[in-house]
Amino acid sequence: MAAVVLFDIDGTLIGLGTDVHRAAFAHAFREVYGVEASLDGIRAAGRTDTWLLFEPLRELGMTDREIAARLREAFAAMCSYVDVHLGDLQDRVLPGVRELLKELDARGAVVGLLTGNLEAIALAKMRKAGLDGCFEFGAFGEESATRSELVLVALRKASLVVGEAVLPGRTVVVGDTPLDVEAAQVHGVRSCAVASGPFDEIELREAGADVVLASLEPWDESADAILGLVP
Ligand SMILES: [Mg+2]
Known part of the structure; x- marks a missing residue:
């Protein structure tokens, strides 16, 4: 899978x-x-x-x-x-992001969005940033009030894309807050936390992230780290 x-x-x-x-x-x-x-x-x-x-x-x-x-x-x-x-709208794409998304796709990963944003706002942000077309599906803020439930929504949608049940252990959440990490953990999903938001590496490590990165740059190392969680 x-x-x-x-x-x-x-x-x-x-x-x-x-x-x-x-x-x-x-x-x-x-x-x-x-x-x-x-x-x-x-x-x-x-x-x-x-x-x-x-x-x-x-x-x-x-x-x-x-x-x-x-x-x-x-x-x-x-x-x-x-x-x-x-x-x-914010259009500053963070360093390494564009290349990382291309690389994950090239390595055969199925890539989706898992965001608290309402769908229309999420898609507007992605269009503005020139990242539309990089994601095969998404779980969005109107689908639940809690992020951990959005993980279940995402797993269900990923299964439809893949054509078979997606296993939590073959899935990685990439996010910038302890809430992203916690939402993944609740369902046995792996987590890669990036200190490019309001939390530093120490806080993200304390939250229990499987991998903590300072940035998604260098993108090739990020791809190794993310896919290394689901060998
Ligand atoms: Mg965030």
């Missing part, structure tokens, strides 16, 4: 600094829920967009039921906000 590699987006493939994405939340809070709220003070890295939408509203005293009732509408508002502000 082919190895499956699942990439996080923010802080892993592209640089952090997704102001448009954060502003999209504030837009949805205002337009859909009628409240002034933001992600200020919330550690967003590694979280799903569903979780990030619920959390500030819960703090304002809204019930999960009230929030969920307008969730689809809120997601649609976020996606159209990003669509209007596409020009401001």
Whole structure:
């Protein structure tokens, strides 16, 4: 069976600094829920967009039921906000990423996205960064509030691409936060953590990542490290 590699987006493939994405939340809070709220003070890295939408509203005293009732509408508002502000999306592809994706493909790996971003926002970011077309499938932020459940979604979608059941032990999550590592571990998926986001190598090692890299550059060494986890 082919190895499956699942990439996080923010802080892993592209640089952090997704102001448009954060502003999209504030837009949805205002337009859909009628409240002034933001992600200020919330550690967003590694979280799903569903979780990030619920959390500030819960703090304002809204019930999960009230929030969920307008969730689809809120997601649609976020996606159209990003669509209007596409020009401001982060497009800094991190060092080694383009070459690594080509190399994994050349070595026969099946490569997908595993991100907390809503699908339309994830795909817009990938288009902006010129990385669209590099991924065969993806698990996205509207499919669950928790990252570990997104791992199950990704395994299921990978199985459809591969045409047989994908084994967790033949799968690697590549991400930049302890939440990426934890989500992989829960399901017996291997993890490669990259210190290109808000966490340093020590923190990622302490989180229990199978491999910790300072950067995805040099890309050939990264490819060896990632595929070395699923020989
Ligand atoms: Mg990330």
